Amino acid sequence: MSSTSVYPTPINAFKQSKRSVLSVIVDNEPGILARIVGLFSGRGYNIEALNVTVVDVKKNLSRITIETLGEEKVISQIIAQLEKLVPVHSATNLANLSESYEAEICLVKIEFENEEQDQKILNFADIYRSRTVQKRQNIVVYEISGTSERINKFLDDLDTIGGIKVELVRSGPIGLGI
Amino acid sequence: MNNENEFTGADILLKALKDQEVDTIFGYPGGAVLPIYDAIFGQNFLKHVLVRQEAGAVHAAEGYARSSGKVGVLLVTSGPGVTNVVTGLTDALMDSIPIVCISGQVPSHLIGTDAFQECDTTGITRPCTKHNYLVKDVNKLSETIHEAFKIASSGRPGPVLIDIPKDVQFAKSKYISKKDISFREHRIKAGSKNVDNNFVKELVNHIKKSERPIFYVGGGCLNSGHQASQELIKLVNKTNIPITTTLHGLGCFPGEDKSSLGMLGMHGNYEANLAMNKCDLMINVGARFDDRVTGRLDAFSPDSIKFHIDIDQSSINKNVKVNFHTNTDITLTLKEINSFIDSNNIDFGDNDYNNWWGQINEWRKKECLHYEQGDEVIKPQHAISRLYELTKQKDTFVTTEVGQHQMWAAQYYKFSKPNRWITSGGLGTMGFGMPAAVGAQMANPDSLVIDIAGEASFLMNIQEIATAVQYKLPIKIFILNNEYMGMVRQWQELLHGSRYSESYVDALPDFKKLAESFNAVGVRAKNISELDDTINEMISIDRPVIADIWVDKKENCFPMIPSGAAHHEMLLSKYDKENPENQEKGKVLV
Numbered sequence: 001m002s003s004t005s006v007y008p009t010p011i012n013a014f015k016q017s018k019r020s021v022l023s024v025i026v027d028n029e030p031g032i033l034a035r036i037v038g039l040f041s042g043r044g045y046n047i048e049a050l051n052v053t054v055v056d057v058k059k060n061l062s063r064i065t066i067e068t069l070g071e072e073k074v075i076s077q078i079i080a081q082l083e084k085l086v087p088v089h090s091a092t093n094l095a096n097l098s099e100s101y102e103a104e105i106c107l108v109k110i111e112f113e114n115e116e117q118d119q120k121i122l123n124f125a126d127i128y129r130s131r132t133v134q135k136r137q138n139i140v141v142y143e144i145s146g147t148s149e150r151i152n153k154f155l156d157d158l159d160t161i162g163g164i165k166v167e168l169v170r171s172g173p174i175g176l177g178i
Numbered sequence: 179m180n181n182e183n184e185f186t187g188a189d190i191l192l193k194a195l196k197d198q199e200v201d202t203i204f205g206y207p208g209g210a211v212l213p214i215y216d217a218i219f220g221q222n223f224l225k226h227v228l229v230r231q232e233a234g235a236v237h238a239a240e241g242y243a244r245s246s247g248k249v250g251v252l253l254v255t256s257g258p259g260v261t262n263v264v265t266g267l268t269d270a271l272m273d274s275i276p277i278v279c280i281s282g283q284v285p286s287h288l289i290g291t292d293a294f295q296e297c298d299t300t301g302i303t304r305p306c307t308k309h310n311y312l313v314k315d316v317n318k319l320s321e322t323i324h325e326a327f328k329i330a331s332s333g334r335p336g337p338v339l340i341d342i343p344k345d346v347q348f349a350k351s352k353y354i355s356k357k358d359i360s361f362r363e364h365r366i367k368a369g370s371k372n373v374d375n376n377f378v379k380e381l382v383n384h385i386k387k388s389e390r391p392i393f394y395v396g397g398g399c400l401n402s403g404h405q406a407s408q409e410l411i412k413l414v415n416k417t418n419i420p421i422t423t424t425l426h427g428l429g430c431f432p433g434e435d436k437s438s439l440g441m442l443g444m445h446g447n448y449e450a451n452l453a454m455n456k457c458d459l460m461i462n463v464g465a466r467f468d469d470r471v472t473g474r475l476d477a478f479s480p481d482s483i484k485f486h487i488d489i490d491q492s493s494i495n496k497n498v499k500v501n502f503h504t505n506t507d508i509t510l511t512l513k514e515i516n517s518f519i520d521s522n523n524i525d526f527g528d529n530d531y532n533n534w535w536g537q538i539n540e541w542r543k544k545e546c547l548h549y550e551q552g553d554e555v556i557k558p559q560h561a562i563s564r565l566y567e568l569t570k571q572k573d574t575f576v577t578t579e580v581g582q583h584q585m586w587a588a589q590y591y592k593f594s595k596p597n598r599w600i601t602s603g604g605l606g607t608m609g610f611g612m613p614a615a616v617g618a619q620m621a622n623p624d625s626l627v628i629d630i631a632g633e634a635s636f637l638m639n640i641q642e643i644a645t646a647v648q649y650k651l652p653i654k655i656f657i658l659n660n661e662y663m664g665m666v667r668q669w670q671e672l673l674h675g676s677r678y679s680e681s682y683v684d685a686l687p688d689f690k691k692l693a694e695s696f697n698a699v700g701v702r703a704k705n706i707s708e709l710d711d712t713i714n715e716m717i718s719i720d721r722p723v724i725a726d727i728w729v730d731k732k733e734n735c736f737p738m739i740p741s742g743a744a745h746h747e748m749l750l751s752k753y754d755k756e757n758p759e760n761q762e763k764g765k766v767l768v
Binding site: 030031034035038042076077080081083084086087088089 | 301367495
């Protein structure tokens with residue numbers, strides 16, 4: 001049995017912030033990214049991750065993937081307003097689809113000092129099946145992909161090795177519904 | 179190369195405007211639009227109205243658009259020219275008014291160099307337009323202009339801006355006419371053309387079953403065109419359902435009709451707000467559940483099934499969750515509802531909602547718009563009532579500024595046709611009314627156009643009197659002069675212990691002399707005995723007139739649902755006191 005808090009906590013005081021990944025298909029033209037970003041910044045919402053790339057050269061289409069934290073109601077309103085933007089073809093919250101797949105790619109550069117560290121790094125890299133991009137005497141570069149959560153875990157594990165220097169870049173999640 | 183099929187960017191713009199059947203443009207010249215002004219000089223299809231400040235141009239374009247149903251067009255220069263129209267663009271976006279703003283920009287090669295009168299026009303206006311363009315290639319100019327007009331007037335209308343660098347105005351290309359352009363559907367977002375038959379069937383079934391139905395009609399009905407209004411009148415007459423309208427819905431249904439409960443919302447009628455609170459079926463026709471209308475959301479119409487017709491998908495379930503909705507155009511949907519009722523011989527004869535009307539008539543007995551007019555000082559409500567009585571025989575267009583006078587105008591002036599009432603609702607822009615009257619008079623040269631104003635708002639765009647005088651526009655500015663920012667003073671009285679911080683308008687000009695100095699006419703009524711004569715004199719003069727009506731300085735606007743309160747917690751007079759708990763919550767709201 002859990003004990004009762006000495007301070008009563010009103011449930012409504014915590015607005016439910018949820019992670020959402022939005023996928024938006026747009027005409028690839030100047031200003032479109034600013035239009036989209038404005039819908040978030042105007043509400044004081046932060047974009048946690050963002051990915052923009054042309055996906056159809058002939059039709060001049062880009063797909064924009066946005067990871068954000070926010071109240072579900074606000075996210076639905078943002079999606080409705082995204083769909084009103086002139087260059088937007090469609091906007092989808094991947095969380096609302098019955099089936100969708102998500103991936104992220106991360107490049108990690110690790111500088112280490114000794115054999116023991118090297119072994120530990122190698123061990124984690126093996127567990128997470130990351131690909132070696134480059135290995136020099138004291139430096140190794142891995143490529144790891146998968147869900148953001150998987151990459152987070154890999155980085156957390158690396159963090160347990162003391163005395164190494166890590167530099168990294170992440171693409172942010174990308175996703176596709178089926 | 180000198181090809182006779184090629185035209186300069188400036189000429190292409192003019193050709194496109196002609197193609198779009200634009201006959202009037204409001205503007206102010208400057209360095210970055212000189213080539214366009216040169217093109218205007220050499221033509222005669224387009225009447226250019228020179229305003230005195232760009233804010234005047236954008237509100238005039240709004241007034242023109244609202245009163246004519248056409249797209250309003252304005253032309254401004256780069257830098258300060260365009261920053262001056264930001265308020266008006268936002269106003270048009272909030273109130274769904276179709277306007278196209280053409281702005282000049284510094285030459286392409288100087289963009290981004292902090293050139294003279296340069297600003298990031300598309301950046302600044304992005305959140306306050308429906309869409310905007312920076313045209314860097316003259317070959318794309320024709321298409322861009324035609325798409326801009328299409329976007330401004332399609333779906334939920336709004337402002338569109340086209341920024342044209344000066345070198346593009348000089349560069350040459352072929353002109354592509356409107357008929358030769360095929361629009362890409364996903365960009366126009368015109369809304370569905372197919373009526374949702376299921377929605378129609380459900381609605382008619384619910385009308386039959388309901389005991390306390392109400393129509394709640396907003397500006398969307400106006401934007402759908404005059405036919406929407408006709409279909410609405412038919413439907414109300416057929417069903418005998420009471421109807422209330424928002425500030426922008428006024429005129430979509432005749433205000434003096436027995437089925438009309440008048441305006442609802444913060445300063446709406448007692449019977450309208452109570453009927454919204456107690457109804458069991460709400461039929462929302464092109465309204466957006468604005469906070470001025472709903473009051474406290476958790477107490478908004480708690481027992482009703484809600485139907486919502488709105489072309490704008492993002493207005494559905496935004497503030498209030500509805501049971502049924504459709505994104506199809508209002509005219510098409512109402513037409514289908516009427517023909518469904520007719521073709522299925524559905525008779526509402528047995529269901530006249532007698533109990534419901536009985537209840538509503540009880541509420542009406544409160545006479546929420548009652549006021550006491552004494553024998554000396556003019557009550558502002560009385561000034562509007564008399565203005566209505568003395569002008570109702572004419573096809574009158576009324577614009578307003580923002581504040582108490584605006585609410586009194588909405589309450590006491592009755593509109594029988596759409597597009598006769600032009601006011602700044604969503605943004606609440608003081609200084610809107612007079613330039614809007616200029617625009618309305620340009621679109622309706624033979625009609626009576628009155629700006630119902632407060633002295634504080636009027637001072638915000640006073641320079642446009644000169645525009646009215648120059649173009650011989652006989653607009654009437656009817657000032658309810660109480661020497662206060664009345665609505666600010668009212669809120670300070672209700673919420674801030676009558677500490678009238680900075681709401682007294684000191685050092686006012688003599689409006690009569692001011693009119694004369696502009697070569698307009700000034701008239702004045704200081705007390706009740708002068709009121710009717712002053713109004714009649716104002717109407718009879720075929721020139722711009724400023725009527726300075728001295729009204730009770732301390733009068734407040736009632737009924738009022740204070741911020742944070744619910745529909746049934748309305749204050750009907752200064753003797754009603756607000757629930758102190760609501761007052762504290764309401765203080766932080768707007």
